[in-house]
Amino acid sequence: MLDNILTIRGLKITAKIDGIDSDIVHGIDLDLKRGEILGLIGESGAGKSSIGLAAMGFTRNGCKISAGEIDFDGLDLARATEKQKQNLRGVRIAYVAQSAAASFNPAHRLIDQYAEAPLSHGLSNALESKQEAIELYRKLQLPTPEEIGFRYPHQLSGGQLQRAMTAMAMSCKPDLIIFDEPTTALDVTTQIEVLSAIRDIVREYKTAALYITHDLAVVAQMADRIQVLKDGRAVEMSETSKMLAAPQEDYTKTLWAVRNFQRREKAFDPKDIILSLNNIDASYERHGPKILNDVSIRVVRGQTLAVVGESGSGKSTTARVLCGLLEASKGELVFNGDVLPLNYRKRDKSTLKNLQLIYQMADTALNPRQTLLQILGRPLEFYLGLKGEEKNARVAQLLEQVELEPKRFLNRYPGELSGGQKQRVSIARALAAEPELIICDEITSALDQAVNESILNLLNRLQEDLNLTYIFITHDLATVRAIADEVVVMWQGKVLEQSTTEALFSPPYHEYTERLLSSVPQMDPQWLDELLLQRAKAEAI
C-alpha cells in the first residue's frame, strides 16, 4: 500500500439517466504503484473513462462519485476541495484525451499551450518551459522539434498532435498520467509511432499511468497489468503476460472474438463483374494535385471487396468518385455493363437506387430531426412508391432485418440511439433502396470491438440473404480478414495490388502491404519491441 501512488477503494459513480439516478460504476478497487502502467480495458459503456476521470477527482456533467475513496498520495480526491484538486491537476496528475485535435485550442500555438500549466502553477518561466517543450518534442520523435511547437494545431497530423498532447501532459513531470484511448482514432502505421513514443517517455520519467483502451493488443504492448471491466464492474485483473496467455473469465475471452471471426465461403462467378473502375484520375481542384492516379478496380457480383490503406491513401476519395459526388477527371465507371455518368446529378433514379453509400459517422449521416420511420420511409416512398400502411410495414421489416425491435424504435430520433444502433439504421436505410451494391466507408471504425463484430455479422448475413455486393473501405486489417473476399491495397492515390484475401495475408507480400500488415498490433507483449528492433535493423541496412 505504501508505495501506491493511487489507491481506489469501492468507487461508485452515479449518473442521472432519464431523470433517475443509476450506478454506472459499481464499486471498483484499483491499486497503482509508482511508475507502473495499468491497462483498463472493456467495451464502450464499461465505465473505463469514468474511472479514469475519477482518478483525477473529476466526473462528467450529470455524474457524481457516490461512494468510495480515491487516495492519491495521501489525499482522498473523492472528498478533497475543488482548490486542492486544481492544485494537483496538470501538475501531479495529467490527462491525455482520445481526440487531441478536439482538445487543443485551435487559436494558440502548441508551445504556448504547453507552457500554460507550468507557468500558471509557477513551476518555470516562459523561456525555460519552451526549452523543456523542445526537449520533450525531440524525445517524442516529433519532426523538427525546434520548430514544431510554433505551429498551430491544424498544421499537424493526428498522430503528431497526439504526441504533442503527451508532451503537454508531461510538462509538469506528473506522478500519474491518464491516457484515454490515445491511439483509437489513428490508423495502424501512425498508431505504432505514438505507442512507442508514449511508452518510452513514460518509462524514462518513471511516471505511473492508467492506460484506457478497448484494444487488447494495444494494451498488451503498454501495460504491466491489465484490469478488465464490464458494465462498471471489475471482471478480472492480472499481469499482462498471464492475462494474454490464460484469460480466466468468459467475458475476457470474448474480447478476442472479432479477431477470430470467420467468414463463410461463398460461391460466385469471377467473370460476373458488377462494377469496374477503369483508369480513374481525380482531384479536388481543377488543376490541383491528383488524389487518385490511374485507379482501376474490378468488383465481382456477390463479393465483398475491401479497400485498405492508411489515411490519405485515397480510399475514401474512391468511394466519392464511385458515387459521383466527386467527378473523376479521367477514366470510366462501368456498372452492370453500362458506362455510368461521372456526376451523380446525371445518373438516373435506378442507378442511384442500385448504388448505396453508408457513411463512417452515423451521427451526421442521419437527420437528427427525423424519426426512424421518416428516415427509412423516404427511400421506400422515393424509389419504390410505397405509401401508408404498406410503407410502415416495410419499415418495420427493415428494422427487424437489422435486429432492431420495430415497436421500440419506429418513432425514435437518432439522438436516442447508441452508436451501434445508429449504424444499423444507416444500413437499413441503404437496404431500403433494395440496392445491388453497397459502399461501406469505414462504417465500423467509430465502434468498439463487440459492436463491430455484430455489425460485421449482420452485413455477412444480409449479403447471403439478398445477394449484395459490398465495397468495404477500412484501415483495419482485422476487419478485412474477417469480411473480405478480395482486397485492394491503396497508397498515395494508387492501387498497389488487388488480390484475394488469402493471397494478401500469405507471403510473398508487396513491400507496402507488409508494412501495413506488420503494423497491426499482435497479442504478444514483446511484439512492439521486436517490430521496432526489426525496422531499425532494416533501416540501418
Add this chain to the structure above:
Amino acid sequence: MQKFLSSWWGIPLSAQFGLLVITVYLLLVALAPWLAPFGETEILANAYEPWSSTYWLGTDSLGRDMLSRIIYGARNTVGIALIATLLAFLIGGLLGLLAATVGGVLDQLLSRMVDVIMAIPSLIFALLMLTIVGTSATSLVLVIALLDSTKVFRLARSVAQSIVVMDFVEAARLRGEGRWYLMRHEILPNVSAPLIAEFGLRFCFVFLFISTLSFLGLGTQPPAADWGSMVRDNATLISFGDITPLLPALAIALLTVAINFVVDWKLHAASGLKD
C-alpha cells in the same frame, strides 16, 4: 388536452406568461369589433373626458373612446407587424435556404443583392419607398417585409450552410431528391429553432419601426387607431397628471417583453443546453 397540459407545465414560468399575453393580444386582434364598446373612429363626447363608467379609459383629443381605440389599435399595429414579419420570413427564409442549398452563382447573386439593400439605412430606404408607392396599409406591409427579409435571408443562409454540408443532406442528394425536398424536409427542421427565435425579435423590431413611421406621418394613417400615434396625439394629458396616454405605450412594452420571454425560451431550447 392532457398532452398539451403536461407540455405546458414543462415550459418556464416566464415563457408561460409571454404566451398568455400573446394569446390575449391575438384575441384582441381577431375579436376587436365585438370586444370594443364603441367604434374605432366614432366621435362620442368632448375631448379628454376623464375615466367614467361609460368611457372606461376616458376619451382622446377628438372625443373618441380610448379603450375602443386601444383595442382597434392592436389590430392595426400588431396585425400589420405580424403580416409584415410573416412575409419577411417567407421571402427571406425561402431565398436564404435556396441560396445555401444551390450555392454558386445564385447564392452570389442573391447575397450581393441583399448587401446592396442592407447598405442603405433602412429608415431612409423605407421613407423613400413609401413616398414613391404611397402609404396604404398594403404598401406599408410590403416595404417593411422587403427590408426585413434581407436580415432573415442572412440568418437563414448562414444557419443552413452549416447543415447543407452534413452527411445526411449529401445522402439525400445521392438518393436523387429535388431541391424542394432537401430544403423542406432535410434542412428546414434543423434550422427552424433559430429562425423561430429570430421571428420573435424581428416582430418587435417591425413593431417599433411601424411606430417610428407613424410618428413621421408615413405609418398608419388617421383616423385609423395606432398605438404609436395615440401616444403622440394625447401626450399633452401627461402634464395634467393623467396616465391615459401612457397606456398604448404600455401595451407596446408589454407585448415586446412577452415576445422576448418566449424568444428566450426558444433560444434556450435551440442551443441544446441542459438546465
